[in-house]
Amino acid sequence: MADRPVPYWQRMPQFFLYPLRPPGVFFVLALGAAGVLAKILGVVAMLISGFVLPLIGLRYAYEALASTAEGELTPPPLDGETLIHGYELPFKQYAFLIALGLIAGLPAGLLPPVLIIPWFVAVLALAPAGIMILAWSRSLRQSLNPAMIAHVVGALRWHYLALLGLVTLTNVALGNVLVITGATASSGYFIVVVAQTYFTVMGFHLMGYFIYQFGDRLGLAPAWEDQGDVVDGEDLSAAERFLAEHNYPAALAELRDCVGRQPHSTELVKRLHRAAQLAGDQRAVREAADTLIDRHADAGRYAEATVAWLESRQHDPQYRPSDPAVYPILAETLRLRGQAREALHLVNGFHKRFPGRSEIPRLYALAARLFREELGDETKAAALERFLASHYPDHPDVASLAPWRSTRTARA
DSSP states (O other): OOOOOOOGGGOHHHHHHGGGSTTHHHHHHHHHHHHHHHHHHOHHHHHHHHHHHHHHHHHHHHHHHHHHHTTOOSOOOOSHHHHTSOTHHHHHHHHHHHHHHHHHHGGGGGSOHHHHHHHHHHHHTTHHHHHHHHHHHOOHHHHTOHHHHHHHHHHHTHHHHHHHHHHHHHHHHHHHHHHHHOSSSHHHHHHHHHHHHHHHHHHHHHHHHHHHHHTTTTTSOOSOOOOSSEETTEEOHHHHHHHHTTOHHHHHHHHHHHHHHOTTOHHHHHHHHHHHHHHTOHHHHHHHHHHHHHHHHHTTOHHHHHHHHHHHHHHOTTOOOSOGGGHHHHHHHHHHTTOHHHHHHHHTTHHHHSTTOTTHHHHHHHHHHIIIIISOOHHHHHHHHHHHHHHOTTOHHHHTTHHHHHHHHHHO
16 A cells, blocks of 8 residues: 655645756746846836736646646646646636635625624635635636535645645745845846745645645545555566556456455455556446445545546446446535536436436436536526426425525516
């Protein structure tokens, strides 16, 4: 079993050193040099660089967050994928921060004066949670979803306060640099851009590490995995050799034998599942996925159960688990991950595949909410509600949809 991530409080110095490791340090210095060049070229270049350079820095910071969340603790490479593509996230973050500022400021006239500042601080304190949600869901709507933000804060508990304190510390440090250095001379402007980039990358690395360490709490699969040639007493060197040689059918056969000898080993089934995907054996993928999903769900590892389904779906788009009891777990976890379309794909046609199951009203009530709240599809939400009202009028999940039906009736 690979070691779990080192707790964040035991590696504080490493967070500050992260942007100074290659290739991160090259990126930080290059942006500083670009800022100096823009200042030398004149006002127009300065105005352009004042928007473009922070945008590039933020794009790299999101890449740092993503790679850290996957357990990669060195700065991401400086390649086309990192520097040219993927700028929708920085723009969505700008929109997120504007929306957060409006939420913080709009109720000011409605609150007693003594509550205005606490309200403003409390709303802005949710920014790290929203940015983390935006990073993994890539959805602006999800990053502003109160339920998603409450999920992150509630899952991390007091660790979220620690994260907030660390991120605030980086912002305070950056502010001090800006005040002390100023930007009147070229050298001063170089320091300003370097400091801005350094603290941005470090702050996003921090948030990525919290996802890495607490992924199981957040409903994300842990990035660390079991490694080694001996698992649960089985020597996997032959299977590993076949995988290295790209002989995937042979690796699959070898791992099948291992699972046959150790049928209760979840780690062996995980490796069998992976080999089946590589070999393109859809039947083996489905069988291994069913086993994995059931075991993870029974053990409360809902994130890992969901990842097993998502990975299987990539190789077999029509695959759905054979155990109807796991569908509510998977659908709810997908909702928390901001993957509404995947959740709807999972539950579509459930009542036909599993007629009479008690999970039907719960799943379809969730689907109705996803259609309305996430996709804005009122027509499909209403169709599901009519089906539920007709077949399950007394179910608690169906009763919770009643206010929506009443609202539409009044409008009609």
